[in-house]
Amino acid sequence: MPLTRRxxxxxxxxxxxxxxxxxxxxxxxxxxxxxxxxxxxxAHYGTLFxxxxxxxxxxxxxxxxxxxxxxxxxxxxxxxxxxxKVMAQELIVKNKVDYLGGFVFTPNAMAVAPLIQxxxxxxxxxxxxxxxxxxxxxxxxxxxxxxxxxxxxxxxxAAKQGMQKVVTAVTxxxxxxxxxxxxxxxxxxxxxVVVESIRMPIATTDFGPFAQRIRxxxxxxxxTFLPGGPPNLGFVKAYNxxxxxxxxxxxxxxxxxxxxxxxxxxxxxxxxxxxFHYSGxxxxxxxxxxxAALRKQDPAAVANYASVGAWDGMYVIHKMIxxxxxxxDGAKALAAARELQWESPRGPVRIDGKSRxxxxxxxxxxxxxxxxxxxxxxxxxxxxxxxxxxxQ
Numbered sequence: 001m002p003l004t005r006r007x008x009x010x011x012x013x014x015x016x017x018x019x020x021x022x023x024x025x026x027x028x029x030x031x032x033x034x035x036x037x038x039x040x041x042x043a044h045y046g047t048l049f050x051x052x053x054x055x056x057x058x059x060x061x062x063x064x065x066x067x068x069x070x071x072x073x074x075x076x077x078x079x080x081x082x083x084x085k086v087m088a089q090e091l092i093v094k095n096k097v098d099y100l101g102g103f104v105f106t107p108n109a110m111a112v113a114p115l116i117q118x119x120x121x122x123x124x125x126x127x128x129x130x131x132x133x134x135x136x137x138x139x140x141x142x143x144x145x146x147x148x149x150x151x152x153x154x155x156x157x158a159a160k161q162g163m164q165k166v167v168t169a170v171t172x173x174x175x176x177x178x179x180x181x182x183x184x185x186x187x188x189x190x191x192x193v194v195v196e197s198i199r200m201p202i203a204t205t206d207f208g209p210f211a212q213r214i215r216x217x218x219x220x221x222x223x224t225f226l227p228g229g230p231p232n233l234g235f236v237k238a239y240n241x242x243x244x245x246x247x248x249x250x251x252x253x254x255x256x257x258x259x260x261x262x263x264x265x266x267x268x269x270x271x272x273x274x275x276f277h278y279s280g281x282x283x284x285x286x287x288x289x290x291x292a293a294l295r296k297q298d299p300a301a302v303a304n305y306a307s308v309g310a311w312d313g314m315y316v317i318h319k320m321i322x323x324x325x326x327x328x329d330g331a332k333a334l335a336a337a338r339e340l341q342w343e344s345p346r347g348p349v350r351i352d353g354k355s356r357x358x359x360x361x362x363x364x365x366x367x368x369x370x371x372x373x374x375x376x377x378x379x380x381x382x383x384x385x386x387x388x389x390x391x392q
Contacts, residue, residue: 029068030326032317033091034310035084035112036102036126038075042229044260044306045104046075049126051301052310053101055293056318064314065322072097076104079173079202081111088112092119098328099124099320101313104306105227106130106174113137120330122337124316126309130174131389134356139330141337141356143312144305145277147175147225148389150254151182153362153382154275158221158252159190166192166252167219169210169235171226172199178389179225179254186388195219204231207238214249215242221250228306232256233264240268257367259304262374269367269374277360277385278305278346279376290345303345312344312358316351348384357387 034053038046050073057069072095074087084103091097092115100116100123103109109128113136116123125133125142134140158166168183170176176199184194196217198210214222222244226232232255239251251272259280262269280291280303290311291303301307316337323336334356341350347361364380 028326029070030064030099030321031070031072031095031097032099032101033072033074033088033095033097034102035074035076035087035091035100035108036104037078038073040077042078042104042227044229045127046073046102047298048260048301048304048306049102049310051294051298052126052307053314055290055297055301055307056311056314058297059289059293060318064318065326067321067326076108079105079107081107084108085111085115088115092116092121097121098326099317099333101310101317102126103128106133109133109140110136113140116140122317122320122330122333124313126313127306128175130178131357131387135390138356139334141316141334141351143316143358144309145360146357146387146389147179147254148182149357149360149385149387150275150277150362151179151223151225152186152388153385154223154252154254154364155183155186155192156190157275157364157380157382158223159187159192163220163250164192165195165217165219166221166223167196167198167214167217168194169198169200169214169222169224171202171204171231173202175227176200176225179223182389183223200226202227205234207231207235208242210235211238211242211244215244215247219249221252223252224256225254226256228255228258228260232258232261236265236268236272245271255305257365257376259376260302260306262367262376265367265374267369270369272367274365274376275362275382276305276365276376277362278308279363279365279378280304281370281375281377282346282363283378284343284345284347286343287345308345312346312349315342315344316340347381352386355387355390357390359384359386361385 036046320333
């Protein structure tokens, strides 16, 4: 299915975007628009969204709740709120989608909030991780995670290990600022001190100067957050080349050892510690089934947080279709989603009825080598975690 970018304009089109879905003609096929980057440096997210979504539909025999499904993809290329808003408007008005899904970057998700609120279009966030997203529209549901959710238990653990001084080094945009705030506030509650807070521009490619600042800080560890892809590789390379590991400065992160990039790190990743809601190595029948379905759909696809976010996102959409009988009824669909709980490939999960964000286990992970390949081994479960960032 081709990926398109179209710029739409005109007062008539803008006005049509306000028409509730209940007033639109119904057909027999449920349409789902999936928005993400399918080109550029973050294109792997879009590829994994597609693989996870299509693998889920295939696992249900090609239909959801007995309804034929059409997945319509739109390519944002990267962080591009204005273009994302245009694409969402096109999907809602012209394509008459029943649901939206996807969204890698927080600014892109925020941009569509007014449109989905006005059109009553249930929208499932597969990735974007800033806490406040679900507060911008009652039609947002999230099946990924937030930085507060995975960072608070990590800060608690660091304090219990006797760490007293930590540097935070985060990419300077919404999720990074959330990550910094979460670690600093929770670590302080347990007597720890963040001796320096470093914010790195999103376009950073040379992390050496930041690594040198971390080494000179006297900290026992560095807590970091970076967007997936090349920044992770660059930061870990700088961490090792500048002697932080040799100096005993422990690496603490979340998605930085993402399975999509993990083998590219080589042995420099061994021992890196992260707290996260999913590992491709999670040992459960549900995860084994997910991995098998994903590989059947796309042998090159990777079981990681993006593909599992899409898989679980499609589960939520499936249950909303089931509850509405395939009719366009945003309120009824949302009511059904608020009550959901199931066994995900990541473990037991549920949608919080108030925040519409997923409650899930968070795991302490350590990079190890198994059978010649690097894996994120889950060494400890912190148990079910909510989004601690709401209302911050």
